[in-house]
Amino acid sequence: MIRLSANPAIDTAIKLVTVAVAMFAFVFVVMVPLYNVLCDALGINGKTSGERYTAVQARVDESRVVTVQFVATNNEGMPWEFVPGVNMMKVNPGAVNDTVFYAHNPLPKAMVAQAIPSISPARAAQYFHKTECFCFNQQPLDGRSEANMPLQFIVDQDLPRDIHTITLSYTIFDVTDMAGGAVATR
């Protein structure tokens, strides 16, 4: 055992302080990143895995059709009109699909929004790939203006066969006050 002080009580105390400091650091350098890694790996909270998807050799599986439903929700206090362009799409796994979400800022001032996705069932999250999404970036809108925000996605060919419906939900947040800061979402 390494002795850090001639006084055994001080020695014990120094070692224990080290443990306490290490546990404080543990929260930031282990618990927080580990939580995000686990959520990605398990599809919890609809966090779709990895970064922007780069399409693999896409083989369209025309033998089955998956229903993809879209849900749009405004977070508390968010005044925008925010709706999916279509409520539902029937897609083949492997095919590239495009849709839009419509956003309208009714206020006279320019605002910035951030959409946070969630996928249900959670098990489907890792098979749902977005190649392009308005949720990758903050979305600015001038006062009293509107936009169709694009979404391009591929449902993986390896999607378990018992999953027939995937629900993709977006909640839109007003981040005008935090805009400009680095925001990492997927």
Added chain:
Amino acid sequence: MGDHHHGPAKGLSRWLFTTNHKDIGTMYLWFSFAMFILGGAFAMIIRAELFQPGMQLIEPAFFNQMTTLHGLIMVFGAIMPSFVGLANWLIPMMIGAPDMALPRMNNWSFWILPPTFLLLASTLFMEGGAPAAGWTFYAPLSTTYAAPSVTFFIFSIHVLGLSSIMGSINIIATVMNMRAPGMTYMKMPLFVWTWLITAFLLVAVMPVLAGAVTMMLMDVHFGTSFFSAAGGGDPVLFQHVFWFFGHPEVYIIILPAFGVVSQIIPAFSRKTLFGYDSMVYATASIAFLSFIVWAHHMYTVGMPVAGELFFMYATMLIAVPTGVKVFNWVTTMWRGALTFETPMLFCIGFLILFTIGGFTGLMLSIAPADFQYHDSYFVVAHFHYVMVAGAVFSMSAAIYFWLPKWCGRMYNETMGKTHFWISFIGFNITFFPQHFVGLAGMPRRIPDYALQFADFNMMSSIGAFIYGASQILFLYNVIATIVAGKPVSDEKVWEGAEGLEWTIPTPAPYHTFETPPKIDPAHAHS
């Protein structure tokens, strides 16, 4: 060193500058009792409001502040410091040490507490009121929607965490380095063992709580988004971090209580503790398991089934070492020459009621059933059976048991027994009906409730007033004992008491064991 056998200094400076473990223990005990009264007063306000359905006395926002402060003050201000006070008084006397290993840090760990709780209580008078997100202060209630006073709350959590960590370091350093020759680890009284393990838990998890509130601070003031979905964070992360601290925390509260009961039951059974070794191993197992069960507080957040199952089985596993302990206490009493003085009554009350609380805990651990019980009054009933009937009853037992040793005066036995019976009855009237309203669907932390819960709530409130009043009797008894109790001079005080603390004169002199005692094997395990 000059005169070693000087008494305490005079006046206020004695208490401000003292490094004596007995003085500091006394201050901890009085401070925790003051907090117990304050937290109890908040509970009385809660029960008065809930006496009848409808809004009677206070505003809902203030009600939320009351539940929050009641929880925070009882956990961090009353129960934890009371056991630290007991540790200060008893650990050196039990292991044959002259004082704590780091006496000046000991002084500091105590003296940063009163200002901290003053700060916490002062938030009541701030704009927007005190924190109101519950003692678990889940984000975003405690961040996005918190009153400005949350910053003061965060600071007070930081400081009281610091105090706990310093206190624990002191206890570990004392136990590891200051034991009298011959006092091996497996000869230590069980109270010392449970505190040693508790102290390790504290050093491990108080920094995690500090981390959680630091993240809150950064989210509130520095634009980070640890718990804010808009910025890519996640409010559920808060619950994971909080309960990674919070579950060990409940064992931090109850393990020293186990230690106290393990000292007192043998004394009034006139037998040695049954299964000493298994008690030590059971305590260590509980401490280890406490780190891998935290998510049983959050079954409903949407975990994978595998996660629910893991946390469910791990939680149920804790019933095994806890069952070992309960078995050992009962077996210690088996065929003992039992007498039922006040400390023993409180221990038996503890044993019965804590076991009920343990069983409701087992019910809550069942993930599919917990979806029904979650955040209901059933949970409130459960944790008051383990916190109040567990920690507070054992603390009362400890005061009655060791107070005559400390001050050389005997408490009034009739009043003590009256205190016990009023407490026992009042406690059960308060919390037993809460099982029923909880199972019937009454949620916790609400200022108003549906009419069908009215009778049981009125019963609960009456019980709470009875229980609250019994603590005034306790206070009176303690003061009357110190001022004018019947003097005792017998070293052992109690016929069946064993252990080094009963070998020194009564009342315990200001300095003890300046030369290490010889360890008589008969005193081992006390």
